[in-house]
Amino acid sequence: MPPQNSSKVPPAENGKSVQYGQWGRAWQVDWFSLAGVVLLLCCAPGIVFFFVVTCEQYQCSISHILIDVFSGDATLGSIWEQTPSFSWMVVKIYCIWVVFQVVLYMYFPDITHKILPGYAGGVQDGARTPAGLINQYQINGLQSWIITHVLWLLNAKYFHWFSPTIIFDNWIPLLWCTNILGYAVSTFAFIKAYLFPTNPEDCKFSGNVLYDYMMGVEFNPRIGKWFDFKLFFNGRPGIVAWTLINLSYAAKQQELYGYVTNSMILVNVLQALYVLDFFWNEAWYLKTIDICHDHFGWYLGWGDCVWLPFLYTLQGLYLVYNPIQLSTHHAAGVLALGLVGYYIFRSTNHQKDLFRRTEGTCSIWGRKPTFIECKYYSADGTPHKSKLLTSGFWGVARHFNYTGDLMGSLAYCAACGGGHLLPYFYFVYMTILLVHRCVRDEHRCGAKYGEDWKRYTAAVPVRLLPGLF
Ligand code: NDP
Numbered sequence: 001m002p003p004q005n006s007s008k009v010p011p012a013e014n015g016k017s018v019q020y021g022q023w024g025r026a027w028q029v030d031w032f033s034l035a036g037v038v039l040l041l042c043c044a045p046g047i048v049f050f051f052v053v054t055c056e057q058y059q060c061s062i063s064h065i066l067i068d069v070f071s072g073d074a075t076l077g078s079i080w081e082q083t084p085s086f087s088w089m090v091v092k093i094y095c096i097w098v099v100f101q102v103v104l105y106m107y108f109p110d111i112t113h114k115i116l117p118g119y120a121g122g123v124q125d126g127a128r129t130p131a132g133l134i135n136q137y138q139i140n141g142l143q144s145w146i147i148t149h150v151l152w153l154l155n156a157k158y159f160h161w162f163s164p165t166i167i168f169d170n171w172i173p174l175l176w177c178t179n180i181l182g183y184a185v186s187t188f189a190f191i192k193a194y195l196f197p198t199n200p201e202d203c204k205f206s207g208n209v210l211y212d213y214m215m216g217v218e219f220n221p222r223i224g225k226w227f228d229f230k231l232f233f234n235g236r237p238g239i240v241a242w243t244l245i246n247l248s249y250a251a252k253q254q255e256l257y258g259y260v261t262n263s264m265i266l267v268n269v270l271q272a273l274y275v276l277d278f279f280w281n282e283a284w285y286l287k288t289i290d291i292c293h294d295h296f297g298w299y300l301g302w303g304d305c306v307w308l309p310f311l312y313t314l315q316g317l318y319l320v321y322n323p324i325q326l327s328t329h330h331a332a333g334v335l336a337l338g339l340v341g342y343y344i345f346r347s348t349n350h351q352k353d354l355f356r357r358t359e360g361t362c363s364i365w366g367r368k369p370t371f372i373e374c375k376y377y378s379a380d381g382t383p384h385k386s387k388l389l390t391s392g393f394w395g396v397a398r399h400f401n402y403t404g405d406l407m408g409s410l411a412y413c414a415a416c417g418g419g420h421l422l423p424y425f426y427f428v429y430m431t432i433l434l435v436h437r438c439v440r441d442e443h444r445c446g447a448k449y450g451e452d453w454k455r456y457t458a459a460v461p462v463r464l465l466p467g468l469f
Contacts, residue, residue, distance in 0.1 A: 098237055106226060
């Protein structure tokens with residue numbers, strides 16, 4: 001029998017409603033959320049397949065594949081017949097890749113924090129869970145990223161064990177492998193939550209199996225002391241792979257056309273900046289929604305294994321089939337948009353991190369920060385205090401970090417010119433993801449902080465962009 005969690009009835013605090021342990025995903029599932037879950041479970045794998053096949057068979061032209069399908073020139077059967085099939089050779093390659101990342105994660109404790117000034121690696125504390133626990137994490141993502149990429153470059157230049165285009169060349173067979181891992185890990189995490197959960201007090205059972213499978217039951221599933229599912233699957237096979245996939249696309253352009261376009265270089269550079277930023281700030285990532293709020297289910301497990309590597313890299317894939325050389329003005333505009341977006345994204349995240357780490361005894365934009373004092377309760381009813389920053393970028397909007405992220409996303413897409421819709425999918429997706437995340441987060445913060453959250457939203461009324469949202 002799963003533990004029967006229920007939101008405890010809060011004490012009336014000056015007549016205000018405050019709830020215990022109210023962070024993490026929803027306790028009750030409404031019909032709207034359930035419909036969304038079913039839709040995503042059914043459609044997300046198809047969306048990934050559609051985009052990859054559109055590139056492989058229609059040079060990334062959505063209009064061409066749709067015209068062919070609707071005019072009857074192509075059927076789903078004929079498209080499927082031309083799609084590369086499952087390959088045991090690729091399964092072996094993928095297994096080597098995943099095992100290599102596991103070994104780097106588990107058996108190479110971080111030494112880069114001893115070498116690189118300002119980098120916070122090694123054993124770090126996560127945020128307090130709803131049950132009041134503080135987990136420890138071995139932060140060694142930057143080290144894994146460096147080792148993997150040095151080996152990749154050494155191979156390309158000297159060893160030639162495999163072709164640098166290996167990822168592109170096996171892209172669809174790899175899609176089958178990543179799906180197998182994505183489903184396996186999500187299903188394992190789901191069963192584990194019932195049979196041997198890591199922290200039973202942090203599990204949430206909504207009573208709806210589909211919702212629980214999708215959104216996860218366990219908060220921080222682990223095997224042993226250090227193998228943390230969330231940290232590993234999001235960071236390692238997913239984000240370490242991101243830059244390798246882009247390098248493989250650049251290598252393919254070189255092989256096919258004898259040169260690499262400036263658009264491909266821009267996509268590689270801007271996305272590498274984002275990836276390196278993630279690993280440089282991996283300890284900070286422990287305080288983000290993925291780790292602090294989301295439970296580990298299909299949404300994170302399958303999403304990290306399949307959605308992230310295949311759809312976050314669509315621009316590079318598009319540029320292999322459509323080698324666009326941008327004018328200097330266009331390239332400079334894309335670079336400027338990407339860098340300004342990155343600056344806003346990083347500075348906003350940094351301001352919150354600095355503010356929280358120093359408990360407000362820091363300087364934001366040259367001044368003492370302003371903030372709102374908040375109170376919240378963990379699931380056992382213990383009260384805790386927190387602060388919500390209201391100055392710097394956090395005084396401009398409640399999620400200006402998302403705005404910066406969206407500007408960066410638009411820059412990657414704009415590097416692909418205006419010829420096709422497909423590379424812009426990433427921007428559309430990020431807008432939906434971050435707007436939904438913003439609403440989700442605010443709903444949770446409202447439940448967590450009660451009246452204090454209302455005082456905060458009155459002080460900072462804008463969510464993402466002044467005058468718009
Ligand atoms: P945030 O870093 O904005 O974290 C939100 C949390 O911060 C809230 O739940 C609250 O948590 C706390 N908080 C909110 N307002 C304040 C404030 N004024 N002062 C101090 N703390 C506050 O969100 P995410 O974790 O979603 O995102 C982190 C970054 O990752 C973002 O820049 C986002 O763009 C990026 N991202 C990228 C994705 C991608 O796929 N590329 C996906 C998701 C995110 P608490 O309970 O501690 O108060």
